[in-house]
Amino acid sequence: MxxxxxxxxxxxxxxxxxxxxxxxxxxxxxxxxxxxxxxxxxxREAVDKWEASAIILTEESDKSLYQSFMSSEQLKDIKANETAVIGQLSAIASNGDNKQNISLFGINKDEFLVPNVIEGRTFEKANEVIASDSLKEDGFDLGDRLSLSSSDQQLTIVGFTDKARFNAAPVLYTSLETFQQVKFGEAADQKKDQINGIVVQDDTISNLTQNDELDTIEIESFIQSLPGYxxxxxxxxxxxxxxxxxxxxxxxxxxxxxxxxxxxxxxxxxxxxxxxxxxxxxxxxxxxxxxxxxxxxxxxxxxxxxxxxxxxxxxxxxxxxxxxxxxxxxxxxxxxxxxxxxxxxxxxxxxxxxx
Incomplete structure (x- = not known):
């Protein structure tokens, strides 16, 4: 040396x-x-935020949340400690001055997918959303009314949460009822039970369901299958x-x-x-x-x-x-x-x- x-x-x-x-x-x-x-x-930010062990999608979806379509009635076939239903769609949101690709999550207010709120409050009424704080950098603020490219519904930002992006798009969280109004419009009443997946928190993910039409996917495997990831x-x-x-x-x-x-x-x-x-x-x-x-x-x-x-x-x-x-x-x-x-x-x- x-x-x-x-x-x-x-x-x-x-x-x-x-x-x-x-x-x-x-x-x-x-x-x-x-x-x-x-x-x-x-x-993967939004998925990590779930702190889930697995997600259940339809067998035909090829591990894609967007391509999975099921009924919330199938929740009764799931044997797990904690479950939460989720609906998801992609759209372009605009507050009049700014536009941004977003991913809309429809969730139940009493289940574990509800995110932490760092500013504002959680959604309580129809057409209210909690938004990813990354949208603030794009000119979106509390109280903004959002128009979506795929719907006539207008959504109002009532809160912000951190670390909430899915497939590189900021996430908007709303109630499952609002999500279905946005996705199905006038046909929402006929499709009020339709969801995209069921998120699971359980120590073991084997034998969660006996339904052959459903596929239990370990959460890391689900992340690996995200487009381009x-x-x-x-x-x-x-x-x-x-x-x-x-x-x-x-x-x-x-x-x-x-x-x-x-x-x-x-x-x-x-x-x-x-x-x-x-x-x-x-x-x-x-x-x-x-x-x-x-x-x-x-x-x-x-x-x-x-x-x-x-x-x-x-x-x-x-x-x-x-x-x-x-x-x-x-x-x-x-x-x-x-x-x-x-x-x-x-x-x-x-x-x-x-x-």
Missing amino acids: FLAWQEIKKNKLRFTLIAGILMLVSYLVFFLSGLATGLANLN TEQKLTLNFMIYFLFAISSIIVAIFLYVLTVQKISMFGVMKAQGISSTYLSWSVVAQTFILAFIGTAIGLALTLISGAFLPAAVPVSFDLALMIFYGFILMVVAIAGAVFSVLTIVRIDPLKAIGE
């Missing part, structure tokens, strides 16, 4: 460049991980994995070039009795120091950048995940030093001095 640190201090510019490259790679990795987490949250997550994760490989290659190239330039010096040191093991550990220690400094600076810059990003950028930093990625970056950087270690081991002192 002493030899490694002394050489870093003596050749500041050379090693600063290596640490700088690692800093930029780690900055990109951390930012991509924040983007992946943020985009995932855009899709898995594809988006895999794309960003593969980018991060490629960056790990790239950082390893970059470090390997830099250190190998530096090692080749110092072959004669290593030959003299080996001739003086310094072992290949000591010199190899010196290179590994040098790599660790550079990787640690570069990764730490990259992490700090990412967190600072995150503090200045506009709310419209869907970035959410998971510190535990970022630290894990930082550890992986240091490991692959050290792995990249293997080529330099092999070169040192193969140095013949006599030939190196002769050069």
Whole structure:
């Protein structure tokens, strides 16, 4: 470690460049991980808010809440500790000045799907809704009357809740009766029992229903099946994995070039009795120091950048995940030093001095 640190201090510019490259790679990795987490949250926030273990949809729906159609009468076939019915539709909401894609949830006021209210109050009358607080950033306020693209009904925002987006769209929560008026219009009385799914809170999700027409879906599996969720997550994760490989290659190239330039010096040191093991550990220690400094600076810059990003950028930093990625970056950087270690081991002192 002493030899490694002394050489870093003596050749500041050379090693600063290596640490700088690692800093930029780690900055990109951390930012991509924040983007992946943020985009995932855009899709699943409202589902996580349920704190549910499973959701029951029709077998033909292919795990899609929107494509599932059932009767609330089927609730009697469900054997679970806690159940809650839900209706869902997508629409464009407008308050006259602003428009926004939304997802409307129809729920019962006495069931666990009712969200916490951080501003205003819960819905009490027909056509009242609790809205995701993300709509406030788009110009929507308490008391706004909303027109929906799919209905003649007008809804009034009476409260806001936090962390309520479904498939990247802000959620509006309303009573099941209002939901059915919005969805079916004049035919609402004939379809007042129609819902999209049944959300379940139970320690076990096996044998919740014996109805062959219904499908019990574990909540994480339901989230994974949301349109675009898995594809988006895999794309960003593969980018991060490629960056790990790239950082390893970059470090390997830099250190190998530096090692080749110092072959004669290593030959003299080996001739003086310094072992290949000591010199190899010196290179590994040098790599660790550079990787640690570069990764730490990259992490700090990412967190600072995150503090200045506009709310419209869907970035959410998971510190535990970022630290894990930082550890992986240091490991692959050290792995990249293997080529330099092999070169040192193969140095013949006599030939190196002769050069």
